[in-house]
Amino acid sequence: MPVTAACPIVVRAAERERVKKMAYGHKTEHRMRMRARVVLHAARGRSNARIARETGLHLDTVRTWRDRFAQQGLPGLTDRKRTGRPPTFSPLQATQVKALACQLPAESGVPLSRWSVPELAREVVAREIAFAVSISTVRRWLHQDAIKPWQHRSWIFITDRDFQVKAERVLDLYARTWDGQPLGADEYVISADEKTSIQARCCCHPTLAPGRARAMRVNHTYGRGGALAYLAAYDVHCAKVFGHCEKTTGIDPFMNLVAQVMSQEPYASAKRVFWIVDNGSSHRGQKAADRLSAAFPNAVMVHTPVHASWRNQVEVYFSVVQRKVVSPNDFTDLPQVGDRLRAFEDRYNATAQPFQWKFTTSDLDDLLAKLDRHTTDHQEESCGALAA
Incomplete structure (x- = not known):
């Protein structure tokens, strides 16, 4: 069978510096460096077989990146978008886990003062929200909305009438x-x-004084x-x-x-x-x-x-x-x-x-207005729950 001739490569002057920097730059990813070198070898008129021998790449790999550059230029050297592995969990399951993290454990009858990520993962399986879920997956879901149920802050109602x-x-x-x-x-x-x-x-x-790489003891x-x-x-x-x-x-x-x-x-x-x-x-x-x-x-x-x-x-x-x-x-x-x-x-x-x-009387008015709205909303929710 006749051998298909390799695509001729012409690197324009505007692209040559970028390709060279990509091929020999110290911070360039290895895969991008090898693709750029394929282009430079091809621009010198070398065959795919010779490029494969000199770069250590497979002949099909050389042919692929040579053809991609000939058709699309520099953008052709980047990876194409991939569909990836289908998601294991649905958006509904992630939302249910976040909602669970925003509830007090006592409301669910769980003898805990606050949720931790391992305890949440365990409760997700117990409630059959998911058949199995890793701790890292739950942590990633909570991180998306900056939900940290293991932290707590104390606060107090205003009791002074004046x-x-x-x-x-x-x-x-x-x-x-x-x-x-x-x-x-x-x-x-x-x-x-x-x-x-x-x-x-x-x-x-x-008490021992601090030293090199050592804190006070x-x-x-x-x-x-x-x-x-x-x-x-x-x-x-x-x-x-x-x-x-x-x-x-x-x-x-x-x-x-x-x-x-x-x-x-x-x-x-x-x-x-x-x-x-x-x-x-x-x-x-x-x-x-x-x-x-x-x-x-x-x-x-x-x-x-x-x-x-x-x-x-x-x-x-x-x-x-x-x-x-x-x-x-x-x-x-x-x-x-x-x-x-x-x-x-x-x-x-x-x-x-x-x-x-920096806390002025204007800031005080804004704070009291915010607390008043919060108290009103809380009272309305409580009345609605009692009515239901």
């Missing part, structure tokens, strides 16, 4: 406003609270050396901290903190000093406000809403203390804890900048 009024009052102070009027240069805002039960845990073995076993409370007052706009340690919290320790701040300038002669506090037992209610104003007439106590101490900026400072001073906890005794806290306070004040507080 939540919005109290919250706006605090946020206005952070923006240097009170009753719609800007604060004067001789008016200050102090955020105060207590960090309770800072323990002195003396590790049974010395802290011994797990320790002896208890007691606990103390750290009271701090934070000037919101000057970024200055005043603090001291007490054996416990209470009215007297808190008033000692107030006296520590109000007995020095510029607060002693200020027109007004606003003290933002939460609803802790040592400064709760109108009695605490009256007690403060009786001791210092220019001091005004402002309470955050109930269960909203996160609006108190001193809590941000306490989080810094927790990360940089208290953790990991390895102190020989309580005096060492107090000395470390006082030293860190001086270090912090030397370089501190005011916190970039």
